[in-house]
Amino acid sequence: MVIRSSNSERVNAPRKCLTPGVWHPWTVKTGTAEHPSPRKCLAPKVSGTNASVWRPLFLAVCLALLLLSCATHNSLVMPLYTIESGEADKVESICIKIVLIADLHNDIYGTDQAVLIQKIKSVEPDLIFLAGDIVDDKQPIEGTRLLLEGIEGFAPTFYVTGNHEYMSRRYSIKTIRQEIQAYGVTILSDSYTKINIKGKELLIAGVEDPFKKKYEDKTYDYKKAALKFLELDEEADYTILISHRPETIRLYPYFDLVVSGHAHGGQVIIPKLLNGLYAPHQGFFPRYAGGRYQHGKQVHIVSRGLTVMRPRLPRIYNPPELVVISCLF
């Protein structure tokens, strides 16, 4: 039997939402009881219960995606740390700018490293520090070559080893040192040098990564090597140490400023709650994950590093950074 309904019947028909495939005679314009047309509904209406469930769920998913997108946003940032020495004069102070590059792991920013080089040059630094793990143990060295080529001769540049340079399977540590030195970079290997910048005499020292013992010299002991800096008796306006590893800071009380990397910001940051979840050689909830630390008069700045390509954990609320330090005298 064919069932038909007029327009007036439709208006007066009960407003019900039909389940597809279930026969509801008052909604059917065509079809038979034996072969009903399943997708005809006079007044489809989403039930109040369904809407109240789906709407907040949809909003929650959108919010979660937005938070995830913000959390994993990996645009390069340039934090600025300003250090005022005791003799800084508010009116005629001398400002020495340092760019701290750590844990690049051969990553490349922009075509031929153009983005990173441009950002470094935009600071017009007086000094550039390469604080270890610039070369990765697995990735090709091209990223480091491009960087060093781009900043060659731009400012006095100093380098110390990191653990990954010692771990490299592609290049020996000797080859890496030679590569870096070829661009006019000073290698600091448990050694120091003095440099005059804007009339201020700076002592700049650098220490080897403790992995030197494992990969190059079995007799090496980084704690013994640190002793020479305890006994250092040099006149300088300001003393700076470059040490790839931040967790060894207590071995170097002699210096006014110590700069480090290695911790990668602890990979996961929860703003205002957690400054780093995990860092190599410090474990979970690392003390020196990244940022500025004060040890008495000594300032310790730990870069969160530049690599985004080789994380063991994703970087969450932890963008790669190119650190700028402004020392006022």
Ligand SMILES: [Fe+2]
């Ligand atoms: Fe490292």
